[in-house]
Amino acid sequence: MTYLDNQSSTPIHPEVLKLVTQVMQDNFANPHSQHSGGQQAIHSIDKARRIITEYLGIEFSELIFTSGATESNNIAIQGVILQALQTQEQIEIITTPIEHSSVIETIKALQIAYPEKITIKIIPIDETGIVKVQDIQALLTENTILVSIIHANNEIGTIQPIRDIGRMLKKYNPESVYPLFHSDGAQAIWSEDINLHYANLDLYSISGHKMYAPKGIGALFIKKDTPIQAITYGGGQEYAMRPGTLNTPLIAGLGEAFRLLIIPEHKESLKRVRALRDNLLDKLLQLEGISLNGDRENRLPQNINIASLHKSSDSLVIAADLAGLAISAGSACHSGATQESYVIQAISPPESDYATHSIRISLSQYTSKEEIEEAYTIIKSLI
Numbered sequence: 001m002t003y004l005d006n007q008s009s010t011p012i013h014p015e016v017l018k019l020v021t022q023v024m025q026d027n028f029a030n031p032h033s034q035h036s037g038g039q040q041a042i043h044s045i046d047k048a049r050r051i052i053t054e055y056l057g058i059e060f061s062e063l064i065f066t067s068g069a070t071e072s073n074n075i076a077i078q079g080v081i082l083q084a085l086q087t088q089e090q091i092e093i094i095t096t097p098i099e100h101s102s103v104i105e106t107i108k109a110l111q112i113a114y115p116e117k118i119t120i121k122i123i124p125i126d127e128t129g130i131v132k133v134q135d136i137q138a139l140l141t142e143n144t145i146l147v148s149i150i151h152a153n154n155e156i157g158t159i160q161p162i163r164d165i166g167r168m169l170k171k172y173n174p175e176s177v178y179p180l181f182h183s184d185g186a187q188a189i190w191s192e193d194i195n196l197h198y199a200n201l202d203l204y205s206i207s208g209h210k211m212y213a214p215k216g217i218g219a220l221f222i223k224k225d226t227p228i229q230a231i232t233y234g235g236g237q238e239y240a241m242r243p244g245t246l247n248t249p250l251i252a253g254l255g256e257a258f259r260l261l262i263i264p265e266h267k268e269s270l271k272r273v274r275a276l277r278d279n280l281l282d283k284l285l286q287l288e289g290i291s292l293n294g295d296r297e298n299r300l301p302q303n304i305n306i307a308s309l310h311k312s313s314d315s316l317v318i319a320a321d322l323a324g325l326a327i328s329a330g331s332a333c334h335s336g337a338t339q340e341s342y343v344i345q346a347i348s349p350p351e352s353d354y355a356t357h358s359i360r361i362s363l364s365q366y367t368s369k370e371e372i373e374e375a376y377t378i379i380k381s382l383i
C-alpha cells in the first residue's frame with residue numbers, strides 16, 4: 001500500500017516511538033504524586049513542555065497539554081466566549097468558511113445556545129483559499145472578542161498570513177484585551193516556523209498525529225493573562241484549564257516530535273517533500289480535466305488537492321484504495337459519511353461540482369520517489 005494520506009495522520013517517527021515506549025514502561029507513576037516515581041514522570045513532562053515552549057517562543061506556563069487539536073480548539077473557543085459573556089452584552093466572532101469542524105461546530109453550538117448575544121461573521125474567501133487582511137479588518141467592531149483563523153488548511157493546504165493578521169489585530173484596539181486571536185495550527189506546525197508571541201497570537205492549537213507523534217495528544221498555547229474560563233473541572237492540573245492526570249508517555253512523545261523539528265535533517269525533509277510534491281503535481285495537472293484547488297505557492301509542502309472533471313471524490317478514493325493507494329476526499333475527520341467538501345465549496349465557483357469531485361494527496365517525510373511514481377500511474381489510470 002502506498003500511503004499518501006499523511007494529513008489525516010502521519011506515521012510515528014521511530015525516535016518518538018522509542019521514547020513513548022520507554023516512558024510508558026519506566027515512568028508509569030502518576031506525575032502528580034509526590035514520591036520519586038511521580039517526580040520522574042513530571043520530569044519527563046517538564047522536559048517536553050520546555051522543548052515545545054522554547055520552539056514556539058512562549059513561556060513555560062503558557063502551554064497546556066490536551067488530547068489533540070479538537071480539544072484545544074474547544075477549550076480555546078468555548079473558554080474565551082464563555083468568559084466574554086460574563087462582561088459583554090453583545091459579542092462577535094470572526095472566522096473563515098474553511099475552518100476545521102472542531103472550530104466551526106464549536107462556534108455554531110455557542111451561537112445556538114446564546115442567539116441574542118453572539119454574532120458570527122464569516123470572512124469572504126476566493127479561489128486562492130487565502131484570506132485577506134483587509135477583509136478581516138472590515139469586519140471588526142468594538143464587539144469583536146475573537147478572531148479564529150486556521151493556520152494551514154487540512155484539505156487544500158493553503159497557509160494564511162497569520163503574522164500580518166496578528167499585526168493588524170494588535171493595532172485595532174490597543175486599549176482593550178479584545179479581539180483575541182486564535183489559530184488552529186494542527187496542520188501547519190510540522191512545516192511552518194512560527195514564534196507565537198511575534199505572531200501576536202493569544203491561542204494556538206496543536207495536534208500530535210499530524211507531526212509524527214501519536215494520536216490522542218495535543219497542546220494549546222494560552223497567552224498569559226488571556227481572559228478565558230475552564231470548560232472542564234477536576235483536580236486543577238494544567239493551571240486548572242485542563243484537569244485530569246497527564247498522559248506522560250504521549251506528552252514525552254510530543255516533546256520529541258518538536259525536538260525533531262530543530263535538527264538540520266528537518267529542513268532537508270521539507271525540501272525533499274516539496275520537490276516530490278511538485279513533481280507529482282506538475283504531472284497530474286497535465287492530465288485532461290484536472291485542476292488544482294487553492295493557491296499553488298502558499299500551501300503546505302506535503303499537500304496536493306485536485307478536482308477531476310470526470311470522477312467523483314468517492315469513486316476515486318475507493319478505486320485508488322483497491323489499486324493500493326491511500327488518498328482521501330477532503331478531511332478524514334468526517335470519514336464514513338459521503339459529504340461534499342465545504343472547504344472546496346467555499347473556494348470554487350457556485351456552478352462547479354469540485355466539492356464532490358476533489359481528492360487530497362498528502363506526502364510524508366518518508367514518501368519515496370518510487371511511491372510518487374506509483375501514485376501517478378494509479379491516478380492517471382483511474383482518471
Ligand SMILES: Cc1ncc(COP(=O)(O)O)c(C=O)c1O
Nearest residue numbers: 068069070100154184186187207
Ligand atoms: C486543521 C485541523 N484541526 C483540528 C484537527 C483535529 O485534530 P485531532 O485529531 O488532534 O483532534 C485536525 C485533524 O484532522 C485538523 O486537520
